[in-house]
Amino acid sequence: MEIVTSPREMQTKAEEFRRKKLSLGLVPTMGYFHEGHLSLIRRARADCDVVVVSLFVNPTQFGAGEDFERYPRDIERDERLATAEGVDVMFAPEATDMYAEGYTTYVDVERLTEVLCGARRPGHFRGVATVVAKLLNICRPEVAYFGRKDYQQAQVIKRLAADLNYGVKIEVLPIVREADGLAMSSRNSYLSPEERRQATCLYRALARAQALFAEGERRPAKFLDEMAAVAKAEPAAEIDYIEIVHPLELTPVPKVEAGSVAALAAFINKTRLIDNTIIGEEDLKVGARPC
Ligand code: AMP
Numbered sequence: 043m044e045i046v047t048s049p050r051e052m053q054t055k056a057e058e059f060r061r062k063k064l065s066l067g068l069v070p071t072m073g074y075f076h077e078g079h080l081s082l083i084r085r086a087r088a089d090c091d092v093v094v095v096s097l098f099v100n101p102t103q104f105g106a107g108e109d110f111e112r113y114p115r116d117i118e119r120d121e122r123l124a125t126a127e128g129v130d131v132m133f134a135p136e137a138t139d140m141y142a143e144g145y146t147t148y149v150d151v152e153r154l155t156e157v158l159c160g161a162r163r164p165g166h167f168r169g170v171a172t173v174v175a176k177l178l179n180i181c182r183p184e185v186a187y188f189g190r191k192d193y194q195q196a197q198v199i200k201r202l203a204a205d206l207n208y209g210v211k212i213e214v215l216p217i218v219r220e221a222d223g224l225a226m227s228s229r230n231s232y233l234s235p236e237e238r239r240q241a242t243c244l245y246r247a248l249a250r251a252q253a254l255f256a257e258g259e260r261r262p263a264k265f266l267d268e269m270a271a272v273a274k275a276e277p278a279a280e281i282d283y284i285e286i287v288h289p290l291e292l293t294p295v296p297k298v299e300a301g302s303v304a305a306l307a308a309f310i311n312k313t314r315l316i317d318n319t320i321i322g323e324e325d326l327k328v329g330a331r332p333c
Pocket of ligand 1: 070073078079190192215216217219227
């Protein structure tokens with residue numbers, strides 16, 4: 043596996059791959075790999091001639107007082123894992139190369155970024171959209187792979203790719219979970235054993251939503267109440283939001299339907315976690331395999 047840090051060098055390489063008619067799959071990440079990342083990498087490896095994984099903890103998507111400084115990093119381990127998965131190129135630029143002096147250009151995706159996490163983390167999706175736009179320009183992928191764990195992010199990126207005519211295929215892959223249901227996340231490493239136990243309340247709230255739907259319930263308020271009750275039962279948990287939204291518009295639904303998305307964010311003490319499920323379309327039983 044080759045490690046490239048210069049955006050310019052990466053772009054030249056990507057252009058060479060294009061000239062040789064090799065299909066390039068890009069997996070953008072902030073590193074500290076877990077099985078969620080690896081599922082994207084494996085899919086890219088299966089689909090494409092060349093797999094590029096980007097590893098960049100993007101400063102512009104973190105708000106003031108968020109965890110940019112302490113975000114977990116272990117590039118040697120990530121290199122080993124990526125090599126073992128047959129990744130061709132790891133693109134790991136420095137922030138000073140991605141945002142050189144005088145940098146002033148940002149990408150704003152409207153509407154979709156104003157709800158859910160966008161409403162609670164001002165500027166977050168502007169940072170995400172900007173860095174993804176840059177990564178697409180640098181790596182010129184045919185396909186880019188994202189996880190449904192970050193549901194809103196995936197919708198924002200699909201919109202961005204279509205609106206700015208990137209001509210890239212955006213693949214969104216299922217959420218990989220721990221055996222007890224907790225969605226895998228680099229931020230899970232912040233949790234103490236007791237917090238880790240309580241953190242399953244996000245998953246349990248989503249499982250409750252699936253159960254309600256299976257029982258025939260369709261009133262959003264009932265879902266929100268019951269999901270909140272599950273989360274609130276854990277003393278360390280503080281709900282940031284719980285919503286049932288339209289899968290594309292991300293706006294609250296008047297009636298819960300198959301395909302509606304239950305999404306929530308909660309703090310477990312200081313650690314903010316997110317999770318979601320597509321109502322009526324997933325088996326969220328405890329111990330279910332990665333879904
Ligand atoms: P991150 O490094 O957290 O920015 O994540 C990089 C990519 O992996 C994003 O597209 C995420 O949505 C995806 N991802 C993160 N966690 C999971 C998970 N548990 N299951 C599937 N994909 C994930």
